[in-house]
Amino acid sequence: MLKSRIIPCLDVKDGRVVKGINFVNLVDAGDPVEQARVYDEQGADELCFLDITASSDNRDSMYDVISGTAEKCFMPLTVGGGVRTTEDIRKLLLAGADKVSINTAAVTNPEFVREAAQKFGSQCTVVAVDAKSTGPDTWEIFTHGGRNATGLEAVAWCQRMVELGAGEILLTSMDRDGTKKGFNLPLTRAVADAIPAPVIASGGVGTLDHMVEGITEGHATGVLAASIFHFGTYTIAQTKAHMKAAGLAVRD
Amino acid sequence: MTVAIIDYGSGNLRSAAKAFERMVRETGRSDDILVTSDADVVRQSDHIVLPGVGAFADCRRGLYAVDGMVDALQHVVVDKGQPFLGICVGMQLMATVGREHGEHAGLDWIKGDIVPLSPADASLKVPHMGWNDLQIKENQHPVLSGIDTGDHVYFVHSYHLRTEDPAHILATVDYGEAVTAIVGRDNLIGTQFHPEKSQQVGLHLIANFLNWKP
DSSP: OOOOEEEEEEEEEEEEEEOOOHHHHHHHHHHHHHHHHHHHTTTTTTTEEOOOOOOOOGGHHHHHHHOOOOOOOOSSEEEEEOOSSHHEEEEEEEEEESSEEEHHHHHTTHHHHHHHHHOOOGGEEEEEEEEEEETEEEEEEEEETEEEEEEEEOOOOHHHHHHTTOEEEEEEEEETTTTTTTOOOHHHHHHHOOOOOOOESSSOOHHHHHHHHHHHHHHHHHEEEEEEHHSSSSSSHHHHHHHTTTTTOOOO | OOOEEEEESSSOEEEEEEEHHHHHHTTOOOOOOEOOOOHHHHHHHHHEEEEOOOOOHHHHHHHHHHTTTTHIIIIIIIIIIOOOOTTTHHHHHTTEEESSOEEOOOOOOOOEEEEEOSSTTTTSSSSEEEEEEEEESSTTOOOTTTTTTTTEEEEESSSSEEEESSEEEEEEEESSSSSEEEEEEEEEEEEESOOOGSHHHHHHHHHHHHHOOO
């Protein structure tokens, strides 16, 4: 049967990891390729890079990071951050990304998602959705790291993205991101139950039980976390053992 | 030996090429891995790899748009019998017909058709995306040597291959039903999953393919 996916995410700025795991055996803890290799060895099911480089002048550094990772890690790699054009996607894929996540550009021009899916296939078109609670069981899409409200309702938005060709939704709860209080489970479940495509839950993981809940209660097929791995709180292997003990199917 | 990875504009060939290059190095071989859209190069190659991502019709159109490529494939794979590996939609193109967005003729090397995944269980999402475990049906196949039932590989697909002849199915995967994971006959093999993205199991399959002398 299909296994639940555990996906570590690395924030990369100007070609360097922002919050890196600090393992003694790392030659260079700020090197995204080294970090990716560690996650690969620990048994991560996929890797996610989020490029938070502010200046477009430095964006080329990301291509080196991706191609360096693709040399060493033979596992699926999703890259997001600042993806605006099909040319951006093409360059990321040629560097070695397998999937590209589109966030703000999907809001400003939803047709871009259709264009991306038609050109590169739904299998590599991920739409990243940042949602915030705006009332009981209602969530709104925000852009620019949660600063800009869009007036778009999250569940309907995700349905539309899948209709336009998104093969996967990377769903982040802005309310929970960075809180370590766990995923926003009602949001995750509402989206996961409403669309045929897979949902990756993101935002708020602080414990391994949170990872379990994302699958069992949030109905996500994958769970993404950054800081619990970055800071070495838990390894991927510990996460998998915990999820397995909770009765979930994971890849050994 | 020369391995041709056919470039017909479908997706990212870098990771496939890197995985092949890695296994050439690790197994002490000295093969040339060529990512190529040149039909003449394909005609002269010893092992042929046809990758593919996206929709069947788009891939078919892309492949047939490369001057002389389908003829070269027929020559080197069917007439000369050189080892062939199809990956994902590259595997699906081996079938008789694809039924994704209309009906489109495939290479017709494996009798069968490409149909949508439609798991009865609504909790099973489409695309089938992620790691799933293989059920090996044909233990004696050299390309599957050392790969066992229960080994995990990485899938991303919404359509799957139904073969006319069950003997062509070398491995399946459970996704609401038994879905074809590996097909093959004679000098042909195809994987629905991505060996180049399947860590050690996938790299092992690639090494076996490089050593394959059908």
